[in-house]
Amino acid sequence: MSSNAPVISNAAFSGLFGRITNALDTYTEGSKVGVLVSLMSGFSAYAGHGPTVETGKGDSPLALWTVLVGPSGRGRKGTATSLAMRVLSQAFNTFHDDAVIYGLPATGLGYITELSDRAEGGTATPVQFIEEEGDSFIANARRDTKVGVYLRKSWDAQTIAHKTKQDDLRVRRPHVGVIMHCQPRNWAAISGTKDATGGTYNRFLPVWVQQSKTLPVFEASNASEVIRAAARELRNAADYARQVDSVIVPRHVAETFEAKHRPIIEAMISSEEMSQYAERAMAYMIRLAALYALSERRDEVSEADFDAALALVSYSIETIAYILPQADTSEEASMTIKVEAFIREAENTGRTATEIYRAFNIKASDLHGIVAELDTITVVKGESVKGRGGRPSVRYIYTGEPAETFEDEDIAEGDIVEDTDDGCEETNVAEETPTLLAPLTVAANEETNPKTLEDQVFSPVTVCPLILSEDEWEAFDAETVTASPASAKATPVTVNPDLPRGVEALRAMLDGTATTPKPVEIPATVEPAPAMPVGVDALRALLSQATPTTATVAKTTPPAAAVSAVPLVLFQAPTSEGVAA
Template sequence: MNSERPIPAPIVYNGLLGEIVKTLEPGTEADPVGVLGSIMTGFSAYIGNKAHLRLGYDRHPILVWAILIGRTSKGKKGSATGAAMYALNMLDKQFYDNETVRGLASGEALVRAVADPSYDEQQEALEAGEELEVGGRMAFVIDPEYGMTMLRSSGGSTLSGHLRNAWDGGNLVNATKKETLKATTPHVAVLGHITPREFRSRMSDRELSGGTYNRYLILHVHQSKLLPPTVKTDEKKLRRLVDKLRVNAEKARQVEEMSFAAEAEKYWNEYLRPQIQEEDPEDEVLEQFTARRDPYTLRLAALYALADGRDVIERDDLNAAHAVYTYSMKSIEFTLQEAAPRLDGVTRRGKSEEWQEALRSALIAAGDEGLPRKELARVVGNNVSASHLDQLLASLPVATKPGRSTGRGGRPPVVTYWVGNDQGDGYV
């Protein structure tokens, strides 16, 4: 199973955020991608809600939410977040001391953490010659027991609705007989920890279809190495990098709408976005997890740019963001694949032979036109992972080529076609 773990592309460690992760890496046993996800989430909370992307009519705050999925002790989830907090506390210890929320007990608790000052509080401030700021309160939620949050959300509480609104950057309102709490355009980033088994067992169809889970980056993490107790981080280099990040964060807090470099916008429209569309998961459950892949990729790209002191998204930002989101997709697939029932050898061989025969018949019938990936997945009833489908196809006499253009621009889809004889018992 270890060899099947997803591995992020090196470009995820691009820019200043990546340099900080690489500087922290020698001093922790945590997975570097877990450290990266933790820093991204914490930094996105710090920069506030002023910087945003405008996608159509939708305003997207530059918020990143992550869930670190790893086995107890071996996943080193806490170590990953601990390493990230070491750097973030260098950035602004007062902020993270005051604005970090531990756990998500309820929807009311979330709203209360970022609620506007009450009328009485505002009046008292005015009488004292002060004026309290209303709206835009920031919070960094670290939830080491995210399994309990999933359980609460699936039970019909207000928590899931408040979480979805918070990711969207909308207002939060919690009304009871005693009081009405309102948070105007709060800026909340959420970082959760959970084991694979908990995640699979607590998944709710209602939350999946409602869009709660696709607001998170799902990052599989595991222990990266064993360290002796005397290994230390290059403190001088780390402080220099964090000092630079602090300067860039102050710039980011003044940024309003993000823009694209001309070359990056063309690259996104003509190449990367069509490529992302082609990467649609074949499994319907995976498809629900990735429904926000376009805006999420752009949020990540914007965060890379802001961390580097820019309000303009460049091509490298897009590629790094795409690599992070691709890793998240692979992490989801890996986590859910582990949940599949383990068949005995005879049953597994029998099913594989059945699926091979179904693929053979479908490909022979398709002829030179071939079949795109989605159609091949449907042939086997969307019952196998992408890697298993690759294994099935590798056992057959097939080849790939560009298919017909969809007419929507971008590259034509890749199709698989039969190159064996008509009886399907070997190559021509």
């Protein structure tokens, strides 16, 4: 089943969560994404009711419910979560002892009782549920419909009330984090159930996990030092998050979200089958982006936070499609939107065919079909390099309006142009985020693993995956054509050889003995220009000018790109009073 398993983008491992996950990966056979979402869920539970995200539809709480879906044994679900819990228990030791509950109650009464017993004055205190037997929970929860109702209310932080002849319980503002483990066939069994179509299970974020590597049993390195450093930084970030009332999405970031991130997710969940399982994908985009921001001790969401959230939510949607084949992810539609967004990001520079091939691992024929569907992309053809031959250069530029396209025969597979590198961009996380785990080194055998923790955490991350083989890339690069940049033709300047130059020209002007160039015939209808002063008179005339006359150089400034107003549907633009100090 794992032959076509989804692959998560490196963009998801951003910020503090990503750096901790990357540092821990050396010490576990568990999936990196399993460790990542377990850390984020525990962080969201500890942060509590305080931080919310302001949207046009109200404030959104930041609780994260995740499901690690993988085959028994080979999925290493427990391995991934247990490593994350070692960090969380050290970071939030009191919270771990008092508020972490192993086992999610499968009845409404049992669930509300757990919350009520820890409530203070009727208001719930944050709780983290860890359900390692999610298969049993799904089976048992079918017998009590109230547990589904209470879970749905908890996800939205709404009041839960349970009243019978024997019990009268009421809990306000529940804040719950959930980590659940489940086998693929049992998570797929939710298909068609009331809790699936009614919205209980689409409040969970499922991620596919499987064994990432094999480590020696008796020679494994000790992760204690890494865990201690990670716990310290996670606690500092979580304490900051608890002090934040509201996480803001700045206007320019909200516009980028509406134009770039939202269309991709909407395309992926456009089918009716997929929408019932991933209906909360957009809400999770907002929650996850806020968690990424808080982990970096920021109360404003950045575009990079949404990029990371998009990578994680997209992986979850692909997980659903992998486990539930009947759920169509509308992959063709989402690829069209992804390519359009990728080209739009390059602005007036555009993208080469090679950059698009490598970013999405698509063929030229697929690219032609995608461009044919988009009337917002212009295909610009340049010139071949002299002496090298080959096809002319091709660039795809976003215009935002219906554009003229070329026929398929004008662009063939192999049109690889203007590549000065391998088409990928490398960024160093340390340049954009605080150096949190840098001082420590890994407690490992220096001969087999000489890298420091700083090397592991802050090594450059390749933005686009190299999916093709080296031979295939060499075949691409062999056909690369470097286009000559378009430039205006230079106007030749003619210098009169009879005129003196340099110091001799100045002496000639002062002495009045300047060499007179050959006279130019003037038509009879045009009056000759007045004689120019020479010698001392010329110098006096020059010095007497109040303001020197400077030759005007014509400048051609490209017209500014028209800024289109993007409707802010999900986010309310923050006012100056609303920005947190």
